[in-house]
Amino acid sequence: MRIAVIGSGSVGAGVARSWSGLGHSVVIGSRSPESERVVSLVSEIGNGVSASGLADSVAGADVIVLAVPWSAAEVSLAALGNLSGRVLLDATNPFVKGLSLGLGHDDSGGEQVARWAVGAHVVKALNIVDARLLDGRKLDDREISIPICGDDKDAKGVAGSLIAELGFDVIDAGKLEISRLLEPLCLLMIKMSMKKSLGNEIGFRVLRD
Numbered sequence: 001m002r003i004a005v006i007g008s009g010s011v012g013a014g015v016a017r018s019w020s021g022l023g024h025s026v027v028i029g030s031r032s033p034e035s036e037r038v039v040s041l042v043s044e045i046g047n048g049v050s051a052s053g054l055a056d057s058v059a060g061a062d063v064i065v066l067a068v069p070w071s072a073a074e075v076s077l078a079a080l081g082n083l084s085g086r087v088l089l090d091a092t093n094p095f096v097k098g099l100s101l102g103l104g105h106d107d108s109g110g111e112q113v114a115r116w117a118v119g120a121h122v123v124k125a126l127n128i129v130d131a132r133l134l135d136g137r138k139l140d141d142r143e144i145s146i147p148i149c150g151d152d153k154d155a156k157g158v159a160g161s162l163i164a165e166l167g168f169d170v171i172d173a174g175k176l177e178i179s180r181l182l183e184p185l186c187l188l189m190i191k192m193s194m195k196k197s198l199g200n201e202i203g204f205r206v207l208r209d
């Protein structure tokens with residue numbers, strides 16, 4: 001699959017490394033693809049990963065992953081051009097002023113992303129997993145659960161399969177509106193991970209019989 005990853009930070013680098021390692025064709029969409037930092041990241045990952053400007057990165061991509069700070073989400077999406085009909089995996093959390101959610105209860109970042117990226121099939125996913133765990137490793141001998149949500153069944157299928165390939169336990173949590181619940185869950189995970197008594201890394205898991 002051809003995957004455009006928008007943002008070359010912790011999440012962008014993490015998914016670019018993991019999906020390219022599985023044989024997917026990954027392009028990192030960056031504001032500065034020729035900067036020393038991005039060039040060195042691309043070279044360190046290898047696996048045929050490349051970097052390009054934002055608009056170029058999404059050409060021909062089957063899936064576009066939004067992995068930028070919330071404050072940069074609108075402008076980044078605008079720079080990608082027309083995303084109508086495209087699968088857009090939104091990994092962001094709408095943090096404003098540090099660790100506060102700027103949207104919630106009756107709206108969400110996922111829904112706002114869908115309003116900005118008019119016509120895109122937005123799937124909210126990967127927002128509750130620590131970027132250091134994007135290699136899909138198990139914790140406590142179990143796969144980490146990744147709830148995903150979105151309004152388009154096919155887009156959810158594509159995003160869900162890619163995430164499952166990473167080694168995660170994917171759960172279809174419902175419509176995009178469920179982002180209203182997934183985004184606060186990220187905050188809970190961050191707050192709990194700050195408690196050193198829980199160890200270095202924690203992950204979310206849904207147990208079922």
Ligand SMILES: NC(=O)c1ccc[n+]([C@@H]2O[C@H](COP(=O)([O-])OP(=O)(O)OC[C@H]3O[C@@H](n4cnc5c(N)ncnc54)[C@H](OP(=O)(O)O)[C@@H]3O)[C@@H](O)[C@H]2O)c1
Binds near residue numbers: 008029030069070131
């Ligand atoms: N870190 C985590 O563990 C984690 C986990 C789950 C979800 N998230 C969410 O995923 C998103 C990305 O998180 P991250 O930790 O990968 O962030 P990050 O390390 O700060 O990287 C974000 C990337 O976004 C791009 N960007 C575009 N406009 C920017 C701007 N105005 N300021 C800064 N960077 C800008 C940059 O890439 P270029 O310079 O190449 O354009 C940058 O490297 C956030 O919304 C975050 O809440 C994070």
